[in-house]
Amino acid sequence: MPPEKTPIADALDDDDYPAYTMGRAAAMLGTTPAFLRALGEARLITPLRSEGGHRRYSRYQLRIAARARELVDQGTPVEAACRIIILEDQLEEALRLNEEMRRQKNVPTPDDGS
Template sequence: MTAENSYDRFDDDDYPAYTMGRAAEMIGATQGFLRAIGEARLITPLRSEGGHRRYSRYQLRIAARARELVDQGTPIEAACRIIILEDQLEEARRINEEYRRAAESDVPPDQA
């Protein structure tokens, strides 16, 4: 891999760049919290060659949302479920928008 290609990873939201300690620090949580949301299968960190958990920026955004809900008094299992449902809703909205655009493009120009 060239140096130029390795720098591209800094812009990759899915690249597992952060250690557990750094990830916990970044979202203001404990390493135990990250383990708990991993056990709840909200996020699944990748593992380094040495077996250490590594987190992406995308996973950190999800973890930060979970922490926000837990800080508001939501049990961790419920917070994880809420986030999963929020994600499913966003995906459904995205798909509906794609269908809407496709349907609009199929309308003959004289009927638009």
């Protein structure tokens, strides 16, 4: 029987747990705190705040920031990169919902040959 998880272990496994300080997040991404602040100002990611008011980032937010960095490194302005990511996310959600509705109605998907 596997050992029970502690609340700390649960938090570490949670992609939404704000485990990373701004400095650590910037170092992990190979960028600057100013870049992370710019993503916040563009409302791409909204870090949680510690009791002392410091920004804290989750793994999920770091993945989004990494995608933004890829686009910026390719020459895309920060604001445009943020908009692209938001649109990509909206498209992914719409496709997911469409697939879910098709399954509920037993409608064949375009790629299953029906």
